[in-house]
Amino acid sequence: xxTLYKGLALALAVxxxxxxxxxxxxxxxxxxxxxxxxxxxxxxxxAFPPFEYLGDDNxxxxxxxxxxxxxxxxxxxKLEIIDMDFDGIIxxxxxxxxxxxxxxxxxTEERAKSVDFSVDYVSTTQMIIVPQGSPxxxxxxxxxxxxxxxxxxxxxxxxTDYIEGAEISRFKTGSDAGIALANGQIDAIxxxxxxxxxxxxxxxxxxxxxxxxxEEQYAIAIKKGNDDLKExxxxxxxxLLKDGTVDxxxxxxMAAAAN
Numbered sequence: 001x002x003t004l005y006k007g008l009a010l011a012l013a014v015x016x017x018x019x020x021x022x023x024x025x026x027x028x029x030x031x032x033x034x035x036x037x038x039x040x041x042x043x044x045x046x047a048f049p050p051f052e053y054l055g056d057d058n059x060x061x062x063x064x065x066x067x068x069x070x071x072x073x074x075x076x077x078k079l080e081i082i083d084m085d086f087d088g089i090i091x092x093x094x095x096x097x098x099x100x101x102x103x104x105x106x107x108t109e110e111r112a113k114s115v116d117f118s119v120d121y122v123s124t125t126q127m128i129i130v131p132q133g134s135p136x137x138x139x140x141x142x143x144x145x146x147x148x149x150x151x152x153x154x155x156x157x158x159x160t161d162y163i164e165g166a167e168i169s170r171f172k173t174g175s176d177a178g179i180a181l182a183n184g185q186i187d188a189i190x191x192x193x194x195x196x197x198x199x200x201x202x203x204x205x206x207x208x209x210x211x212x213x214x215e216e217q218y219a220i221a222i223k224k225g226n227d228d229l230k231e232x233x234x235x236x237x238x239x240l241l242k243d244g245t246v247d248x249x250x251x252x253x254m255a256a257a258a259n
Contacts, residue, residue, distance in 0.1 A: 030226040031075065034099060040072040040079050043098035045086035047173030048150075049198045049257035050250060051104035051218075061256070063249045064102040067121070067220075070245075071100070071236045085172060087152025090114050093221050099229060101221030104192060106154045116224050118233045120217035121246055126158050127196040128209040129181060129189040136188050139213055142166050145187040148177035154216060155190040163190075178203045192216075194250070198257055 034040055046052045046060045055061035060081045072079035082098055089101040093115050106124075107117040130136045136145065143165040149156040151170040159168050169186050171177040177189045178199035189199065190213065200206045220237070222230045240246050 030229040041098040042068040042081045043089050043101045044103040046083045048104045050253035053257050063253050066249050068102050074236050106216040107219035115221040117219040121237050122218040125193045125212035126214040127193050148186040148189040150174045159190045
């Protein structure tokens, strides 16, 4: 009987060993899948200039699109961009709808529970936009006011968590919030610094307050476990940061998005 049990145990161990390594072998590395498909899929929200916006040809342009194109070139594949609502990007990256979430996205601890992030590539702040002549001068003055934000952004999170007594109006895009503020439908906007500059430039009568509300860093969202892709993304970002390309792209697209 002991011999029989030993034989059964050995057979079971062999089956489990084969099953484990068979499953491991069937998991194709992310880069292999991307190269086989011939494309890198970027998820974004094209309403956040200068990082993403619709160009004159109605295609997505911006700092992030150019960075993603550089990553795709490094992999030897074409870039495909999917434009979607910002607040759905993290879940879409998780589910594999796209390879990268590149959308002027702040790397927060909460988001990092759901996705991995690349190295930081832009430092920014949250800012306040108000109409000229507004009594709002500081963040404290936003209490009791109607504050516009872009849905799902860190501006939304800041306004919700830290501005007591404010009514929060959530818009799909920062541009929509800008129009609402210019039309007197809301009292102020909380949004990232560079898109804030674009909103003020596009809407006469709006001004930017001097006081920054936060310090943040943008990074690229990657599905957890896709370490081979993350390694390439970081390699490309570090090169673009070192040679000044990221700064040049910001300057280029600030000008282009303003036209």
